[in-house]
Amino acid sequence: MKKILFLSAFLCVQIFVHAQFNVGGNAILQFPQGDFKNISKFGYGGNASVGYTFDQRIDLSFVYTNYWYGESIGEFKLNSKTVEAKFFFLNGITRPYIGCGVGLFTEIFEGDSFPRQTENNWGVEPKIGALFDSKVLKKLFIDASLSWLRDDLTGRGPNAINLSVGLKYMIDFKKGNM
Numbered sequence: 001m002k003k004i005l006f007l008s009a010f011l012c013v014q015i016f017v018h019a020q021f022n023v024g025g026n027a028i029l030q031f032p033q034g035d036f037k038n039i040s041k042f043g044y045g046g047n048a049s050v051g052y053t054f055d056q057r058i059d060l061s062f063v064y065t066n067y068w069y070g071e072s073i074g075e076f077k078l079n080s081k082t083v084e085a086k087f088f089f090l091n092g093i094t095r096p097y098i099g100c101g102v103g104l105f106t107e108i109f110e111g112d113s114f115p116r117q118t119e120n121n122w123g124v125e126p127k128i129g130a131l132f133d134s135k136v137l138k139k140l141f142i143d144a145s146l147s148w149l150r151d152d153l154t155g156r157g158p159n160a161i162n163l164s165v166g167l168k169y170m171i172d173f174k175k176g177n178m
Contacts, residue, residue: 020053020139021053023168024143029043029164042069044068045066045067049084058088059088061086063080063083063084064081065080075111076107078106078108079105079108080106084099084125088131093133096128097131100126101124101125101147105123105151123151125147125150127145127148139170139171142166142168143166143168144165146162147161149162
């Protein structure tokens with residue numbers, strides 16, 4: 001039992017020594033595709049994320065996103081709670097990546113003449129992007145990405161292309177790097 005505890009503690013220390021917490025936020029422009037264009041021609045939104053980067057290559061984050069669409073007959077909103085994984089190809093001041101988020105998407109439609117309607121679906125959001133050194137703070141990066149959002153995996157829900165720009169700050173707990 002002592003060997004298992006020692007081995008577990010050793011592995012945890014190794015993971016934390018080569019990892020960083022990160023926090024971020026992005027502004028999003030959304031361009032609906034397919035049948036979703038009938039509901040809205042354009043959307044905008046924002047997200048907040050908190051994550052963990054392993055050995056500068058793999059990032060695992062929890063992301064909360066809201067999208068808004070103004071319509072004449074009512075108001076349509078979409079929010080998502082996703083787990084997102086990214087793989088970074090390079091380390092340094094420019095870090096290109098591929099990633100994918102999977103999670104719960106909630107569609108909300110409200111109108112003057114009918115009650116609020118909500119629908120929950122599982123969705124996916126693959127993306128490509130890059131982190132760029134902000135040159136303001138040592139661990140502050142500009143995060144720019146292009147993604148494809150698919151709200152309902154059965155093909156009925158919103159489908160859109162997202163253009164996102166924001167900031168990501170890496171919190172490094174290694175001695176001398178904070």
